[in-house]
Amino acid sequence: MTSVPGELTIRPLAGPQELGLFCQLSYVLDHELAEDLESGRRRPEWMWVALRGERVVARIAWWSRDGDVPLLLDVFDLDDTLPEPERGEAGLRLLETATAAVVPAGAPRPEYGRYVPPDWREDPVVRDAVEARIRTMERTGARMLVERLRLEWRAGTPVPADSGRLRFRPVDGREDLLALMAPVMEGTLDAHGRADLASGLSAREAAEKHYDEELVAYPTPREWWRIAELPDGEPVGFVVPARNSYNPIVAYIGVLPARRGHGYIDDILAEGTRVLAAQDGVERIRAATDLGNVPMARSFERLGYVNFERAFDMVWDEKS
Known part of the structure:
Protein backbone atom coordinates (compact mmCIF):
# COMPACT_ATOMS: atom_id res chain seq x y z
CA MET A 1 0.00 0.00 0.00
CA THR A 2 1.32 3.43 -0.88
CA SER A 3 1.77 5.47 2.27
CA VAL A 4 -0.71 8.32 2.86
CA PRO A 5 1.92 10.99 3.70
CA GLY A 6 3.34 10.81 0.16
CA GLU A 7 -0.09 11.37 -1.40
CA LEU A 8 -1.51 14.08 0.84
CA THR A 9 -2.37 17.59 -0.22
CA ILE A 10 -2.75 19.84 2.82
CA ARG A 11 -4.29 23.26 2.39
CA PRO A 12 -6.80 25.76 3.80
CA LEU A 13 -10.21 26.24 2.25
CA ALA A 14 -10.24 28.59 -0.71
CA GLY A 15 -13.41 30.20 0.62
CA PRO A 16 -16.89 29.51 2.01
CA GLN A 17 -17.80 27.85 -1.28
CA GLU A 18 -15.66 24.87 -0.20
CA LEU A 19 -17.72 24.19 2.91
CA GLY A 20 -19.22 21.16 1.18
CA LEU A 21 -15.72 19.76 0.68
CA PHE A 22 -14.90 20.41 4.34
CA CYS A 23 -18.05 18.54 5.38
CA GLN A 24 -17.05 15.32 3.66
CA LEU A 25 -16.15 14.39 7.22
CA SER A 26 -18.77 15.08 9.87
CA TYR A 27 -19.02 16.38 13.43
CA VAL A 28 -21.75 17.77 15.67
CA LEU A 29 -20.73 21.38 14.94
CA ASP A 30 -21.26 21.12 11.18
CA HIS A 31 -24.64 22.87 11.32
CA GLU A 32 -22.96 25.97 12.80
CA LEU A 33 -20.12 26.33 10.30
CA ALA A 34 -21.91 28.39 7.63
CA GLU A 35 -23.19 30.96 10.11
CA ASP A 36 -19.81 31.06 11.84
CA LEU A 37 -18.18 31.92 8.53
CA GLU A 38 -20.76 34.62 7.83
CA SER A 39 -20.34 36.16 11.29
CA GLY A 40 -16.53 36.06 11.25
CA ARG A 41 -16.22 33.58 14.08
CA ARG A 42 -14.41 31.39 11.59
CA ARG A 43 -12.27 32.17 8.57
CA PRO A 44 -11.56 29.97 5.54
CA GLU A 45 -7.83 30.30 6.28
CA TRP A 46 -8.48 28.73 9.71
CA MET A 47 -10.19 25.70 8.13
CA TRP A 48 -7.84 23.15 6.62
CA VAL A 49 -8.17 19.80 4.89
CA ALA A 50 -5.86 16.92 4.10
CA LEU A 51 -6.79 15.49 0.71
CA ARG A 52 -5.97 12.30 -1.07
CA GLY A 53 -7.13 13.25 -4.54
CA GLU A 54 -10.62 14.70 -4.00
CA ARG A 55 -11.18 12.74 -0.80
CA VAL A 56 -10.87 14.48 2.57
CA VAL A 57 -8.97 12.21 4.94
CA ALA A 58 -8.60 14.73 7.76
CA ARG A 59 -9.81 18.24 8.58
CA ILE A 60 -9.18 20.87 11.23
CA ALA A 61 -10.67 24.24 12.18
CA TRP A 62 -10.29 26.97 14.78
CA TRP A 63 -12.95 29.29 16.25
CA SER A 64 -12.93 32.81 17.65
CA ARG A 65 -15.49 35.14 19.22
CA ASP A 66 -14.55 38.13 17.09
CA GLY A 67 -12.48 36.68 14.27
CA ASP A 68 -9.27 38.48 15.20
CA VAL A 69 -7.24 35.57 16.53
CA PRO A 70 -8.09 31.87 16.87
CA LEU A 71 -9.18 31.13 20.45
CA LEU A 72 -10.17 27.47 20.30
CA LEU A 73 -9.33 24.44 18.20
CA ASP A 74 -12.73 22.76 18.08
CA VAL A 75 -12.84 20.70 14.88
CA PHE A 76 -10.36 17.90 14.24
CA ASP A 77 -11.62 14.91 12.30
CA LEU A 78 -10.01 11.89 10.73
CA ASP A 79 -11.29 9.47 8.14
CA ASP A 80 -11.94 6.55 10.46
CA THR A 81 -12.19 4.10 7.55
CA LEU A 82 -8.43 4.44 7.11
CA PRO A 83 -6.26 1.85 8.85
CA GLU A 84 -3.48 2.74 11.22
CA PRO A 85 -0.87 4.09 10.92
CA GLU A 86 -2.21 5.93 7.84
CA ARG A 87 -5.06 7.56 9.77
CA GLY A 88 -2.81 8.88 12.51
CA GLU A 89 -0.08 10.05 10.15
CA ALA A 90 -2.55 11.98 8.01
CA GLY A 91 -3.97 13.67 11.07
CA LEU A 92 -0.55 14.48 12.47
CA ARG A 93 0.69 16.06 9.25
CA LEU A 94 -2.44 18.15 8.96
CA LEU A 95 -2.31 19.24 12.59
CA GLU A 96 1.32 20.30 12.44
CA THR A 97 1.08 22.03 9.06
CA ALA A 98 -2.13 23.93 9.77
CA THR A 99 -1.06 24.95 13.28
CA ALA A 100 2.17 26.42 11.97
CA ALA A 101 0.19 28.53 9.52
CA VAL A 102 -2.74 29.56 11.73
CA VAL A 103 -1.28 30.13 15.20
CA PRO A 104 0.98 33.21 15.32
CA ALA A 105 4.63 32.48 15.95
CA GLY A 106 5.42 32.53 19.66
CA ALA A 107 1.76 32.51 20.69
CA PRO A 108 0.43 29.68 22.89
CA ARG A 109 -1.60 27.09 21.06
CA PRO A 110 -5.36 27.43 21.59
CA GLU A 111 -6.96 24.72 23.70
CA TYR A 112 -8.48 21.75 21.90
CA GLY A 113 -12.08 20.96 22.78
CA ARG A 114 -14.05 17.95 21.58
CA TYR A 115 -17.68 16.92 22.09
CA VAL A 116 -18.31 13.20 22.45
CA PRO A 117 -21.37 11.03 23.22
CA PRO A 118 -22.07 10.55 26.94
CA ASP A 119 -21.37 6.80 26.61
CA TRP A 120 -18.40 7.12 24.25
CA ARG A 121 -16.29 4.60 26.16
CA GLU A 122 -18.94 1.88 25.85
CA ASP A 123 -19.17 1.85 22.02
CA PRO A 124 -15.98 0.32 20.54
CA VAL A 125 -16.31 2.19 17.24
CA VAL A 126 -16.85 5.58 18.87
CA ARG A 127 -14.14 4.93 21.43
CA ASP A 128 -11.64 4.07 18.69
CA ALA A 129 -12.42 7.32 16.86
CA VAL A 130 -12.13 9.46 19.99
CA GLU A 131 -8.91 7.82 21.15
CA ALA A 132 -7.35 8.19 17.68
CA ARG A 133 -7.77 11.97 17.94
CA ILE A 134 -6.41 12.01 21.48
CA ARG A 135 -3.34 10.03 20.41
CA THR A 136 -2.65 12.41 17.56
CA MET A 137 -2.90 15.43 19.86
CA GLU A 138 -0.61 13.77 22.38
CA ARG A 139 2.02 13.22 19.69
CA THR A 140 2.28 17.02 19.39
CA GLY A 141 2.72 17.48 23.14
CA ALA A 142 -0.91 18.03 24.18
CA ARG A 143 -2.25 16.60 27.41
CA MET A 144 -5.73 15.96 28.70
CA LEU A 145 -6.90 18.71 31.05
CA VAL A 146 -10.44 17.65 31.87
CA GLU A 147 -13.50 15.72 30.80
CA ARG A 148 -16.79 17.53 31.32
CA LEU A 149 -20.50 16.80 31.38
CA ARG A 150 -22.56 18.86 28.95
CA LEU A 151 -26.01 19.47 30.33
CA GLU A 152 -29.29 20.77 29.00
CA TRP A 153 -32.53 22.06 30.52
CA ARG A 154 -35.41 21.72 28.09
CA ALA A 155 -38.53 23.84 27.82
CA GLY A 156 -41.36 22.26 29.77
CA THR A 157 -39.08 20.94 32.52
CA PRO A 158 -40.42 22.27 35.84
CA VAL A 159 -38.28 24.90 37.54
CA PRO A 160 -38.61 24.98 41.34
CA ALA A 161 -40.20 28.09 42.78
CA ASP A 162 -38.04 30.32 44.95
CA SER A 163 -37.66 28.53 48.28
CA GLY A 164 -37.34 31.83 50.12
CA ARG A 165 -34.11 30.75 51.82
CA LEU A 166 -32.08 33.29 49.85
Whole structure:
Protein backbone atom coordinates (compact mmCIF):
# COMPACT_ATOMS: atom_id res chain seq x y z
CA MET A 1 0.00 0.00 0.00
CA THR A 2 1.32 3.43 -0.88
CA SER A 3 1.77 5.47 2.27
CA VAL A 4 -0.71 8.32 2.86
CA PRO A 5 1.92 10.99 3.70
CA GLY A 6 3.34 10.81 0.16
CA GLU A 7 -0.09 11.37 -1.40
CA LEU A 8 -1.51 14.08 0.84
CA THR A 9 -2.37 17.59 -0.22
CA ILE A 10 -2.75 19.84 2.82
CA ARG A 11 -4.29 23.26 2.39
CA PRO A 12 -6.80 25.76 3.80
CA LEU A 13 -10.21 26.24 2.25
CA ALA A 14 -10.24 28.59 -0.71
CA GLY A 15 -13.41 30.20 0.62
CA PRO A 16 -16.89 29.51 2.01
CA GLN A 17 -17.80 27.85 -1.28
CA GLU A 18 -15.66 24.87 -0.20
CA LEU A 19 -17.72 24.19 2.91
CA GLY A 20 -19.22 21.16 1.18
CA LEU A 21 -15.72 19.76 0.68
CA PHE A 22 -14.90 20.41 4.34
CA CYS A 23 -18.05 18.54 5.38
CA GLN A 24 -17.05 15.32 3.66
CA LEU A 25 -16.15 14.39 7.22
CA SER A 26 -18.77 15.08 9.87
CA TYR A 27 -19.02 16.38 13.43
CA VAL A 28 -21.75 17.77 15.67
CA LEU A 29 -20.73 21.38 14.94
CA ASP A 30 -21.26 21.12 11.18
CA HIS A 31 -24.64 22.87 11.32
CA GLU A 32 -22.96 25.97 12.80
CA LEU A 33 -20.12 26.33 10.30
CA ALA A 34 -21.91 28.39 7.63
CA GLU A 35 -23.19 30.96 10.11
CA ASP A 36 -19.81 31.06 11.84
CA LEU A 37 -18.18 31.92 8.53
CA GLU A 38 -20.76 34.62 7.83
CA SER A 39 -20.34 36.16 11.29
CA GLY A 40 -16.53 36.06 11.25
CA ARG A 41 -16.22 33.58 14.08
CA ARG A 42 -14.41 31.39 11.59
CA ARG A 43 -12.27 32.17 8.57
CA PRO A 44 -11.56 29.97 5.54
CA GLU A 45 -7.83 30.30 6.28
CA TRP A 46 -8.48 28.73 9.71
CA MET A 47 -10.19 25.70 8.13
CA TRP A 48 -7.84 23.15 6.62
CA VAL A 49 -8.17 19.80 4.89
CA ALA A 50 -5.86 16.92 4.10
CA LEU A 51 -6.79 15.49 0.71
CA ARG A 52 -5.97 12.30 -1.07
CA GLY A 53 -7.13 13.25 -4.54
CA GLU A 54 -10.62 14.70 -4.00
CA ARG A 55 -11.18 12.74 -0.80
CA VAL A 56 -10.87 14.48 2.57
CA VAL A 57 -8.97 12.21 4.94
CA ALA A 58 -8.60 14.73 7.76
CA ARG A 59 -9.81 18.24 8.58
CA ILE A 60 -9.18 20.87 11.23
CA ALA A 61 -10.67 24.24 12.18
CA TRP A 62 -10.29 26.97 14.78
CA TRP A 63 -12.95 29.29 16.25
CA SER A 64 -12.93 32.81 17.65
CA ARG A 65 -15.49 35.14 19.22
CA ASP A 66 -14.55 38.13 17.09
CA GLY A 67 -12.48 36.68 14.27
CA ASP A 68 -9.27 38.48 15.20
CA VAL A 69 -7.24 35.57 16.53
CA PRO A 70 -8.09 31.87 16.87
CA LEU A 71 -9.18 31.13 20.45
CA LEU A 72 -10.17 27.47 20.30
CA LEU A 73 -9.33 24.44 18.20
CA ASP A 74 -12.73 22.76 18.08
CA VAL A 75 -12.84 20.70 14.88
CA PHE A 76 -10.36 17.90 14.24
CA ASP A 77 -11.62 14.91 12.30
CA LEU A 78 -10.01 11.89 10.73
CA ASP A 79 -11.29 9.47 8.14
CA ASP A 80 -11.94 6.55 10.46
CA THR A 81 -12.19 4.10 7.55
CA LEU A 82 -8.43 4.44 7.11
CA PRO A 83 -6.26 1.85 8.85
CA GLU A 84 -3.48 2.74 11.22
CA PRO A 85 -0.87 4.09 10.92
CA GLU A 86 -2.21 5.93 7.84
CA ARG A 87 -5.06 7.56 9.77
CA GLY A 88 -2.81 8.88 12.51
CA GLU A 89 -0.08 10.05 10.15
CA ALA A 90 -2.55 11.98 8.01
CA GLY A 91 -3.97 13.67 11.07
CA LEU A 92 -0.55 14.48 12.47
CA ARG A 93 0.69 16.06 9.25
CA LEU A 94 -2.44 18.15 8.96
CA LEU A 95 -2.31 19.24 12.59
CA GLU A 96 1.32 20.30 12.44
CA THR A 97 1.08 22.03 9.06
CA ALA A 98 -2.13 23.93 9.77
CA THR A 99 -1.06 24.95 13.28
CA ALA A 100 2.17 26.42 11.97
CA ALA A 101 0.19 28.53 9.52
CA VAL A 102 -2.74 29.56 11.73
CA VAL A 103 -1.28 30.13 15.20
CA PRO A 104 0.98 33.21 15.32
CA ALA A 105 4.63 32.48 15.95
CA GLY A 106 5.42 32.53 19.66
CA ALA A 107 1.76 32.51 20.69
CA PRO A 108 0.43 29.68 22.89
CA ARG A 109 -1.60 27.09 21.06
CA PRO A 110 -5.36 27.43 21.59
CA GLU A 111 -6.96 24.72 23.70
CA TYR A 112 -8.48 21.75 21.90
CA GLY A 113 -12.08 20.96 22.78
CA ARG A 114 -14.05 17.95 21.58
CA TYR A 115 -17.68 16.92 22.09
CA VAL A 116 -18.31 13.20 22.45
CA PRO A 117 -21.37 11.03 23.22
CA PRO A 118 -22.07 10.55 26.94
CA ASP A 119 -21.37 6.80 26.61
CA TRP A 120 -18.40 7.12 24.25
CA ARG A 121 -16.29 4.60 26.16
CA GLU A 122 -18.94 1.88 25.85
CA ASP A 123 -19.17 1.85 22.02
CA PRO A 124 -15.98 0.32 20.54
CA VAL A 125 -16.31 2.19 17.24
CA VAL A 126 -16.85 5.58 18.87
CA ARG A 127 -14.14 4.93 21.43
CA ASP A 128 -11.64 4.07 18.69
CA ALA A 129 -12.42 7.32 16.86
CA VAL A 130 -12.13 9.46 19.99
CA GLU A 131 -8.91 7.82 21.15
CA ALA A 132 -7.35 8.19 17.68
CA ARG A 133 -7.77 11.97 17.94
CA ILE A 134 -6.41 12.01 21.48
CA ARG A 135 -3.34 10.03 20.41
CA THR A 136 -2.65 12.41 17.56
CA MET A 137 -2.90 15.43 19.86
CA GLU A 138 -0.61 13.77 22.38
CA ARG A 139 2.02 13.22 19.69
CA THR A 140 2.28 17.02 19.39
CA GLY A 141 2.72 17.48 23.14
CA ALA A 142 -0.91 18.03 24.18
CA ARG A 143 -2.25 16.60 27.41
CA MET A 144 -5.73 15.96 28.70
CA LEU A 145 -6.90 18.71 31.05
CA VAL A 146 -10.44 17.65 31.87
CA GLU A 147 -13.50 15.72 30.80
CA ARG A 148 -16.79 17.53 31.32
CA LEU A 149 -20.50 16.80 31.38
CA ARG A 150 -22.56 18.86 28.95
CA LEU A 151 -26.01 19.47 30.33
CA GLU A 152 -29.29 20.77 29.00
CA TRP A 153 -32.53 22.06 30.52
CA ARG A 154 -35.41 21.72 28.09
CA ALA A 155 -38.53 23.84 27.82
CA GLY A 156 -41.36 22.26 29.77
CA THR A 157 -39.08 20.94 32.52
CA PRO A 158 -40.42 22.27 35.84
CA VAL A 159 -38.28 24.90 37.54
CA PRO A 160 -38.61 24.98 41.34
CA ALA A 161 -40.20 28.09 42.78
CA ASP A 162 -38.04 30.32 44.95
CA SER A 163 -37.66 28.53 48.28
CA GLY A 164 -37.34 31.83 50.12
CA ARG A 165 -34.11 30.75 51.82
CA LEU A 166 -32.08 33.29 49.85
CA ARG A 167 -32.54 36.74 48.42
CA PHE A 168 -31.31 37.50 44.93
CA ARG A 169 -30.14 40.84 43.60
CA PRO A 170 -28.44 41.98 40.40
CA VAL A 171 -24.66 42.28 40.39
CA ASP A 172 -23.56 45.85 41.06
CA GLY A 173 -20.52 46.13 38.81
CA ARG A 174 -17.26 44.27 38.32
CA GLU A 175 -15.91 44.53 41.87
CA ASP A 176 -19.18 43.31 43.37
CA LEU A 177 -18.84 39.99 41.56
CA LEU A 178 -15.05 39.67 41.80
CA ALA A 179 -15.27 39.96 45.59
CA LEU A 180 -17.17 36.66 45.53
CA MET A 181 -15.41 34.99 42.60
CA ALA A 182 -12.00 35.17 44.31
CA PRO A 183 -12.90 33.13 47.43
CA VAL A 184 -14.89 30.68 45.30
CA MET A 185 -11.73 30.14 43.23
CA GLU A 186 -9.91 28.91 46.33
CA GLY A 187 -10.42 25.17 46.60
CA THR A 188 -12.32 25.09 43.30
CA LEU A 189 -13.06 21.74 41.67
CA ASP A 190 -12.97 23.34 38.22
CA ALA A 191 -9.97 22.10 36.24
CA HIS A 192 -9.44 25.36 34.38
CA GLY A 193 -9.50 27.32 37.62
CA ARG A 194 -7.10 24.87 39.24
CA ALA A 195 -4.77 25.18 36.25
CA ASP A 196 -4.76 28.96 36.60
CA LEU A 197 -3.87 28.66 40.29
CA ALA A 198 -1.18 26.08 39.52
CA SER A 199 0.34 28.48 36.99
CA GLY A 200 1.07 30.91 39.82
CA LEU A 201 -1.97 33.18 39.64
CA SER A 202 -3.55 34.19 42.93
CA ALA A 203 -7.23 33.44 43.46
CA ARG A 204 -8.00 37.09 42.80
CA GLU A 205 -5.92 37.11 39.60
CA ALA A 206 -7.56 33.90 38.40
CA ALA A 207 -10.99 35.39 39.07
CA GLU A 208 -10.08 38.56 37.16
CA LYS A 209 -8.83 36.50 34.23
CA HIS A 210 -12.09 34.55 34.06
CA TYR A 211 -14.17 37.71 34.36
CA ASP A 212 -12.24 39.70 31.75
CA GLU A 213 -11.68 36.92 29.21
CA GLU A 214 -14.98 35.06 29.50
CA LEU A 215 -17.85 36.70 31.33
CA VAL A 216 -17.66 40.15 29.76
CA ALA A 217 -17.73 38.61 26.29
CA TYR A 218 -21.36 37.59 26.60
CA PRO A 219 -23.64 40.13 24.88
CA THR A 220 -26.64 39.56 27.14
CA PRO A 221 -27.65 42.06 29.88
CA ARG A 222 -25.58 42.18 33.05
CA GLU A 223 -28.90 42.67 34.85
CA TRP A 224 -29.39 38.93 34.50
CA TRP A 225 -26.43 38.22 36.78
CA ARG A 226 -27.43 37.44 40.35
CA ILE A 227 -25.83 37.49 43.78
CA ALA A 228 -27.44 35.25 46.40
CA GLU A 229 -27.68 36.47 49.99
CA LEU A 230 -29.09 35.29 53.28
CA PRO A 231 -32.04 37.31 54.60
CA ASP A 232 -29.60 39.35 56.72
CA GLY A 233 -27.64 40.38 53.60
CA GLU A 234 -24.67 38.05 54.03
CA PRO A 235 -23.50 36.78 50.61
CA VAL A 236 -23.81 33.09 49.81
CA GLY A 237 -22.87 32.83 46.14
CA PHE A 238 -23.71 33.95 42.62
CA VAL A 239 -24.86 32.81 39.21
CA VAL A 240 -24.19 34.27 35.76
CA PRO A 241 -27.01 33.45 33.34
CA ALA A 242 -26.07 34.53 29.83
CA ARG A 243 -26.32 33.70 26.17
CA ASN A 244 -23.40 32.86 23.95
CA SER A 245 -23.46 32.86 20.15
CA TYR A 246 -25.60 29.73 20.09
CA ASN A 247 -27.62 29.12 23.26
CA PRO A 248 -28.78 30.48 26.61
CA ILE A 249 -26.27 29.19 29.17
CA VAL A 250 -25.47 29.05 32.84
CA ALA A 251 -22.07 30.61 32.32
CA TYR A 252 -20.76 30.53 35.89
CA ILE A 253 -22.08 29.58 39.30
CA GLY A 254 -20.46 29.41 42.72
CA VAL A 255 -21.09 29.09 46.44
CA LEU A 256 -18.74 30.71 48.96
CA PRO A 257 -16.64 28.13 50.84
CA ALA A 258 -18.15 29.07 54.22
CA ARG A 259 -21.68 28.50 52.87
CA ARG A 260 -21.16 25.11 51.26
CA GLY A 261 -22.87 21.99 52.50
CA HIS A 262 -26.32 23.55 53.03
CA GLY A 263 -27.87 22.89 49.63
CA TYR A 264 -27.70 26.52 48.54
CA ILE A 265 -26.34 25.50 45.16
CA ASP A 266 -29.81 24.22 44.19
CA ASP A 267 -31.42 27.56 45.08
CA ILE A 268 -28.83 29.51 43.11
CA LEU A 269 -29.00 27.24 40.05
CA ALA A 270 -32.79 27.44 40.13
CA GLU A 271 -32.62 31.26 40.11
CA GLY A 272 -30.27 31.27 37.13
CA THR A 273 -32.53 28.85 35.31
CA ARG A 274 -35.60 30.97 36.07
CA VAL A 275 -33.90 34.08 34.67
CA LEU A 276 -33.13 32.35 31.38
CA ALA A 277 -36.37 30.38 31.07
CA ALA A 278 -38.32 33.64 31.42
CA GLN A 279 -36.79 35.05 28.22
CA ASP A 280 -38.77 34.83 24.98
CA GLY A 281 -38.40 31.73 22.87
CA VAL A 282 -36.05 29.77 25.13
CA GLU A 283 -36.24 26.10 24.18
CA ARG A 284 -33.16 24.94 26.04
CA ILE A 285 -30.48 26.11 28.45
CA ARG A 286 -26.98 24.70 28.21
CA ALA A 287 -24.41 24.23 30.96
CA ALA A 288 -21.29 22.20 31.65
CA THR A 289 -19.43 20.95 34.69
CA ASP A 290 -16.26 18.94 35.17
CA LEU A 291 -16.71 15.21 35.56
CA GLY A 292 -14.99 15.42 38.94
CA ASN A 293 -17.31 18.13 40.27
CA VAL A 294 -19.85 15.67 41.65
CA PRO A 295 -21.79 18.15 43.85
CA MET A 296 -22.41 20.46 40.89
CA ALA A 297 -23.38 17.59 38.61
CA ARG A 298 -25.91 16.32 41.15
CA SER A 299 -27.42 19.78 41.49
CA PHE A 300 -27.97 20.00 37.74
CA GLU A 301 -29.58 16.56 37.82
CA ARG A 302 -31.93 17.55 40.62
CA LEU A 303 -32.97 20.62 38.63
CA GLY A 304 -33.89 18.45 35.64
CA TYR A 305 -30.85 19.09 33.44
CA VAL A 306 -30.05 16.16 31.14
CA ASN A 307 -26.50 15.00 30.41
CA PHE A 308 -26.77 14.94 26.60
CA GLU A 309 -23.06 14.91 25.77
CA ARG A 310 -19.55 14.96 27.19
CA ALA A 311 -16.58 17.09 26.24
CA PHE A 312 -12.88 16.95 26.84
CA ASP A 313 -10.32 19.71 26.77
CA MET A 314 -6.67 19.22 25.89
CA VAL A 315 -3.91 21.79 26.34
CA TRP A 316 -0.32 22.30 25.34
CA ASP A 317 2.22 23.43 27.90
CA GLU A 318 4.08 26.56 26.88
CA LYS A 319 7.24 24.58 26.15
CA SER A 320 5.47 22.23 23.72
